[in-house]
Amino acid sequence: MLPADRHATISAPENMAALVASLLRGEPAALEPLTGAEAEESFLDTAAEHGVDCVLRHLLKQRGFWLMLSPTLKAALDTRARYESLLEVARRSELKRVLDGLYEHDVKTLILKGAGLAYTHYPTPYLRPCCDVDLFIRRDQLLSASARLEALGYTRMSSMSREAVHTQWMFELRRGSLCYAVDLHWAISNRPLFARMLSFDELAGGAVPVPLLGEGAATPGAVYALLFSCIHRVAHHNDSHLLIWLFDVKLLAESLTSNEWELFIDLANTKRLVAVCRETLAVTAALLGGCEEGLQRFGNLVENADVVSEASAAYLGGVGSRWRSLALDLRGAAGAAAKLRLITGHAFPDSEYMRQAYSATGPLGLAGAYVRRAATGAWRTLTSPVTRTWIAR
Amino acid sequence: MSVAFEDRVQVPADVLLSELDGEAVLLNLKTETYFGLDEIGTRMWTLATTADSIQAAYETLKNEYEVDPNQLRDDLATLLDTLLEHGLLEVRR
Numbered sequence: 144m145l146p147a148d149r150h151a152t153i154s155a156p157e158n159m160a161a162l163v164a165s166l167l168r169g170e171p172a173a174l175e176p177l178t179g180a181e182a183e184e185s186f187l188d189t190a191a192e193h194g195v196d197c198v199l200r201h202l203l204k205q206r207g208f209w210l211m212l213s214p215t216l217k218a219a220l221d222t223r224a225r226y227e228s229l230l231e232v233a234r235r236s237e238l239k240r241v242l243d244g245l246y247e248h249d250v251k252t253l254i255l256k257g258a259g260l261a262y263t264h265y266p267t268p269y270l271r272p273c274c275d276v277d278l279f280i281r282r283d284q285l286l287s288a289s290a291r292l293e294a295l296g297y298t299r300m301s302s303m304s305r306e307a308v309h310t311q312w313m314f315e316l317r318r319g320s321l322c323y324a325v326d327l328h329w330a331i332s333n334r335p336l337f338a339r340m341l342s343f344d345e346l347a348g349g350a351v352p353v354p355l356l357g358e359g360a361a362t363p364g365a366v367y368a369l370l371f372s373c374i375h376r377v378a379h380h381n382d383s384h385l386l387i388w389l390f391d392v393k394l395l396a397e398s399l400t401s402n403e404w405e406l407f408i409d410l411a412n413t414k415r416l417v418a419v420c421r422e423t424l425a426v427t428a429a430l431l432g433g434c435e436e437g438l439q440r441f442g443n444l445v446e447n448a449d450v451v452s453e454a455s456a457a458y459l460g461g462v463g464s465r466w467r468s469l470a471l472d473l474r475g476a477a478g479a480a481a482k483l484r485l486i487t488g489h490a491f492p493d494s495e496y497m498r499q500a501y502s503a504t505g506p507l508g509l510a511g512a513y514v515r516r517a518a519t520g521a522w523r524t525l526t527s528p529v530t531r532t533w534i535a536r
Numbered sequence: 537m538s539v540a541f542e543d544r545v546q547v548p549a550d551v552l553l554s555e556l557d558g559e560a561v562l563l564n565l566k567t568e569t570y571f572g573l574d575e576i577g578t579r580m581w582t583l584a585t586t587a588d589s590i591q592a593a594y595e596t597l598k599n600e601y602e603v604d605p606n607q608l609r610d611d612l613a614t615l616l617d618t619l620l621e622h623g624l625l626e627v628r629r
Contacts, residue, residue: 224556225554225556225559225561225572228554228555228556228561229552229561229563229570231554232552232553232554232563233552233563233565269554269556318565319565319566319568320568321565
């Protein structure tokens, strides 16, 4: 193969992601085809898009592969690391202010996902970049938490806070070019099937403190954090293979003791998440290595008919079209009332959302916004592949 | 602005510091000025912001590094002037 062809081949995004994953696994041979400015740029873009550029730099240095990189790559990764380390200092200072503010007003919080794992499972926090902070709270503390965040200078993003279909409120604070985003969650997922799988109290029971973030700062323990990581990428992100999420899984899996693995498998079984968890571990093992113990322990469980029929398994491989997504959510919603609430929530969002999303003012503007939404929805329904197939019959 | 060696300097409230591989990165959140310091620059910055005066920091540095005292004095003054100019340090009265 000519070098130019080889270059073109590795520049394809999926191949570049595979190359980044090889390096994360500790295979320096993956660096060999990385020649030329275009390939290097594509490599850096991919590592950044997957959120692993800083952790990759750290591992390359730790494993003695750093000197194999070109000066351009080294300089670019150094710049990213400096930038992320600064951002982390800013983020930490702001997150501590938020958590202290909520704690002082008796709002109990749990830091979910990367913002917590950065302080419990990564060698240094800046290695785990986060765009936002996800805080889990009890539903009955939503209003007091919201009021507290607003008192701290945050603004609620109404257009992203539709209560009938979302289980989170999003807040932002802008300071210069820095934007701090905090999501308040009162359930672990917007998707009805997953929403109640882990309650606040269940996660709080095994939570671990995060002293760097203040007196009241806590994040779910490793078992629940791993369970949540498995759910999150499947339920929220279409079975995404984003490397930083898989790296979270790898670090969490490596940290579990034998007893914790037993608890994890037991929870996956009880909550009918065996296929989702097993698949997440398998993808992580394939791309980043590790997870052998977990996969071994799941053993033949996945062949079990009960596991194959798990409702959560339907989300593996992505939910596909918006119609299938809605159908899955309707199936996951427990009871007729919940199903009806979901349908009306999609068809007729609350007025606050409509005002913001459609820039509608006054009663007439609001009515017009609902008409526009209904017309657009009807047109989409009529022109959707599902409808066209049905008409063709 | 030129720094006086009898002055004391401090880190402004809006400045963040991050240390990475022995080097420091300073960020002024107000002006969004970003400044990297190498190992020696980081040591100068640390001493200058913790000593009773810049003169005291200079004396400590003179004992730590085998360097021409006049050269050290010039380098320290240049660094601190630059940081003051970009709002990454402020004189404490």
